[in-house]
Amino acid sequence: MADTQPNRLIDHALWSGRLFGGADGTWYPASETRDVIEPATGERLAQVGLARPADVARACAHAAAAQPAWAALAPRERAAVFRRAAAAFERDADALAHYIARETGGILAKAHHEVAEAATLLHLAAGLPLQPQGLVLPTTAGRLSYARRVPHGVVGVISPFNFPLILSMRSVAPALATGNAVVLKPDAQTPISGGFLIARAFEEAGLPAGLLQVLPGDADAGAALVEAREVGMIAFTGSTTAGRKVGELAGHHLKKVSLELGGKNTLIVLDDADLDVAASNAAFGAFFHQGQICMATGRIVAHRKIVAELTRRLVEKATHLPVGNPASGTVALGPLINARQLQHVDAIVRASVEAGAVLEAGGTYERLFYKPTVLSNVQPGMCAFDEEIFGPVAAVTPFDTDDEAVALANRTDYGLSCAVIGASVGRATAIGERLKCGLLHINDQTVADECVNPFGGRGQSGNGCNVGGPSDLDEYTQWQWVTVKGAAAPTPF
Incomplete structure (x- = not known):
């Protein structure tokens, strides 16, 4: 079935056999490719690049190099990028929903919901750079003491196939908005809905080169992302079995990790x-x-x-x-x-x-x-x-x-x-x-999420972290305590 809706974000020629990012924010050839299969028909929908550990390592290095300038950018300039990306999703909503339905096997109403929520997440992210970034703390006379939120540096995002656009954007948007660079590994079954559409929107919105790297891949690519020295945090959404492996590896490397897992x-x-x-x-x-x-x-x-x-x-x-x-x-x-x-x-x-x-x-x-x-x-x-x-x-x-x-x-x-x-x-x-x-x-059923709420489970459903709404500033930044004196004073030693 051919897509007939006009669009500017869907472009198979750009991502055919390619990955996104690098040092200059472009689409570059991958060493391996994989077909994306439409579940409803069994036919090939697209062919994309497939990342291996070496690709992930290079992408993390590029993201780390781009991140300091982005964190130093004026908050209003950062916020404007997210508003432009949201506008791109809103403009092409019908075509994107049709494509997501084909790639994920979900009905059109669900696909339209994904596009609308992705735009909402971007609008929410646009507000994060303009929020208070710290607290002034009590201290002795003559000294300023404050705590400020600082980015982790590079955030690795591993997202699943079921709601790929929302569950990628849920981490990508606030992580970028709080001053981080992002390396995104979408599920290789839904790499376009979960990754390349996001890359296209931010590319059009003028996100500086290198800040977003998109690399569909398998478990070995995910492991490489967790192990990468440049990555300060991992945001994982997926099965409990896979999440346990991610959590163990992140713990070994002393990385902050947010695990959003399964449920009964x-x-x-x-x-x-x-x-x-x-x-x-x-x-x-x-x-x-x-x-x-x-x-x-x-x-x-x-x-x-x-x-x-x-x-x-x-x-x-x-x-x-x-x-x-x-x-x-x-x-x-x-x-x-x-x-x-x-x-x-x-x-x-x-x-x-x-x-x-x-x-x-x-x-x-x-x-x-x-x-x-x-x-x-x-x-x-x-x-x-x-x-x-x-x-x-x-x-x-x-x-x-x-x-x-x-x-x-x-x-x-x-x-x-x-x-x-x-x-x-x-x-x-x-x-x-x-x-x-x-x-x-x-007086409702169990399937609900409104973007502005903290979202997280306990036990085998996650590690107690929450994402979304009021949780995002805490998740995608860490506290730094700072004190300032007008001049150094002698100590008792």
Whole structure:
């Protein structure tokens, strides 16, 4: 299917077999290339350069060389770059959304959301250079004491395939805005949405050369980025398995690291809930973007009085949600990202059914298109209860008391997002306050992020750091304490 929307940011001739950055901020040939495959069709969408460790090492050196001048630039000049980049995304929004849908397998509404949020993140970043950059501290007479925020130098960003534009921009924009250079390694499955579109926007916006390096690559490129001497911080978003490796390597090199990882998120539906609304929320949380979201509703814990009726309504939704090519604009679910992920989802469903769960809907697939699936009678110890599925599976578990609902929700090593739906806000909030999670939603589902909020999980969902909103200044800078005297005075020695 050909892209027909006019645009200026999408240019296959620029990035075909190339990487972005270097010393002069250009597109340069890579030693290796890789095809980008459109999940819905299996056809080649593009060919891009693939970075190896030596490429990453050179990029980090170039970024470090460019960073001091950028940090010294007047705050208003830095801010203007982000406003111009945001304008580029807003201008080409339709064409970019269509491209993102094709590269990621997400529906057009999700792709439009990515473009809009990327522009919002850039506008928020434009405000960071104009925020107060420190504090004056109490001290003795004749001495000035203050603490100021200073950039890490070079920030390495490793981003995933599921929301590639947002989850790259979420770190790239504030890291640059706070005076750092950035080396971005997007997932090699979505290098354009997660990397090259960002490079194009900043290139058009006049970001000084060398400050942004974009290098799609595999695990060896990610390891090289973590190990690079010039890199002061790593911002990683991805699976818990990969995040643990990144965290271990960063710890060995004493790097600051922000880990935004997976989740096994619970939606609790109380017996006084509006079941039409609850089913709508549960279906969205479980099925949106084929469940390939760290905040996806991985468990639906429903009161036994209403669990059968809620399940019936979920089955009705699952059987009527159209699945197909997201670029058509007429479907609710697209394909999973690759065959490996599809087999992972199917294995969890089959193992859970063998363990006693009931397959109420779905459980079948064609190519990479997995049908929306509903499992009932899901119990602790079953794969569908314990493991992050990252697929369109609604796993329903009954409970009898509020205490039992809390215990079921907290029975996980993850701790990202939880939600409670019920008519009594007081009761739902009281339950919510007992849930071990970084994100809590009362009378909503588990998939939510508004850019201005601190975002982070606990346990296997992350290392306790938060990104976004009020957290960004703390994440992408470090404190430096400074004292000044009018003249040096003798000490007791």
